[in-house]
Amino acid sequence: MKKVAILSYEGCWGMGVFSATDFFRIVALLEQHLGLAQTYAVKVLSSDGAEVCAASGHMIQPDAAISDADDYDLLIIPPVEGVRLAAGFTPEPNVLAWLTARQRGGARLLAMTTGVCFVAAAGLAENRLLATHWAYVRQLKKCYPACQFIPQQSFLQAGDIWSTGTLNGGFDALLEILAQERGDQFAQLCATHLLVSAPERLNPILPGHRNHCDEAILRLQDWIESHHAEAITIERMGHEVGLAERTLKRRFQQATRLSPNLYVQKVRIDKAKKLLLASNLSVKAIAYEVGYENASFFVRLFKTHVGQTPAEWRKCESILTP
Structure with a gap:
């Protein structure tokens, strides 16, 4: 213990x-x-x-x-x-x-x-x-x-x-520690029971990608997490923080160790995990909620990131859901 x-x-x-x-x-x-x-x-x-x-x-x-x-x-x-x-x-x-x-x-x-x-x-x-x-x-x-x-x-x-x-940052840190020690699925379940926000508004559990001091990229990460369901392009991201496309890509990769587009994908997949656990929405509806109009593409992307389809994830999570 x-x-x-x-x-x-x-x-x-x-x-x-x-x-x-x-x-x-x-x-x-x-x-x-x-x-x-x-x-x-x-x-x-x-x-x-x-x-x-x-x-x-x-x-x-x-x-x-x-x-x-x-x-x-x-x-x-x-x-x-x-x-x-x-x-x-x-x-x-x-x-x-x-x-x-x-x-x-x-x-x-x-x-x-x-x-x-x-x-x-x-x-x-x-x-x-x-x-x-x-x-x-x-x-x-x-x-x-x-x-x-x-x-x-x-x-x-x-x-x-x-x-x-912030105080909510304390919950974020504890959830990440929990994910490291008990696994992502249990941490996601705990996140949906914290009752500090609607599930789709909870911060993503994305280990290690905020350990930097590039304030422009931190602002962009906040913006992505708040606007994940919208159409997000490199051009729009650059406009939000006043960076040229080439500079944005370089600084984002250097700060987070991910490309901007891959970070957007990870945020959306994390939001989908929480909705699969905390709602009865269909997979198609969840795909739309997190920013994907093509449900088939969303299912393929989810499996690439998670190793399971959304339906398989939800079935596994249903064992944990009270």
């Missing part, structure tokens, strides 16, 4: 703590329903095991102190309130030492938005690209000049360190 620790501390945002606990509760409920063994054991920790006051003024009661904790596979650091960060917030030295020891022991770290200051203060991310909330990029750069911070709608992964720019 994999062990997950969620850090709580004075001034942290409670929604960061409890969005993570609730995510793993959904995972556990799905596993229970499917008759699967529980994958994750989750604890909320604080520096000394005592209650902490969240940014809202409400108290969080942790399960244990970091000194009482065993080794963990994943450590989640919720955001710190921006007012505190701007006032010179500094993480406790014993917490930084604990994070460093656990990371060196093989744990993954997931820092949500301003919680990335813990990673930076511990010296774990020098020369790595880190995502954070757009309003605090300048502040963090000033405090931790050895680190590179960029605003990001979703998340970045730099080795075993994950960082997010």
Whole structure:
């Protein structure tokens, strides 16, 4: 069983703590329903095991102190309130030492938005690209000049360190971690049960293709994911971000390791997976919903990417659907 620790501390945002606990509760409920063994054991920790006051003024009661904790596979650091960060917030030295020891022991770290200051203060991310909330990029750069911070709608992964720019980015990162550990089908099922958005509007689970700092290409990726059902051409993509066709292709390939057209295909196929799981729409209707008027072409493309036809995917997923 994999062990997950969620850090709580004075001034942290409670929604960061409890969005993570609730995510793993959904995972556990799905596993229970499917008759699967529980994958994750989750604890909320604080520096000394005592209650902490969240940014809202409400108290969080942790399960244990970091000194009482065993080794963990994943450590989640919720955001710190921006007012505190701007006032010179500094993480406790014993917490930084604990994070460093656990990371060196093989744990993954997931820092949500301003919680990335813990990673930076511990010296774990020098020369790595880190995502954070757009309003605090300048502040963090000033405090931790050895680190590179960029605003990001979703998340970045730099080795075993994950960082997010939004709360929803935390869900995106957890879904990708889940996909790596439990497989794409289970992660897609979990995504459709998060209830944070309609299935077709959930961000795609496309590992590794946002780990770059080309802001124009990041904007284009956001645009593609929002307009995937429309007719998308290289010319239109270039117009959206002000890049010539040749420059767009080169920069997109360099940043994402995919061509623009292949990225569009992957986004559409991912949206189709979610609709196959969460709706009773026909395959033809789903093809149209994700941007393909020719259903036969969509079926062939889906099988090329997934290894199964949409009908085979849906049949397999029906075993998992409550």
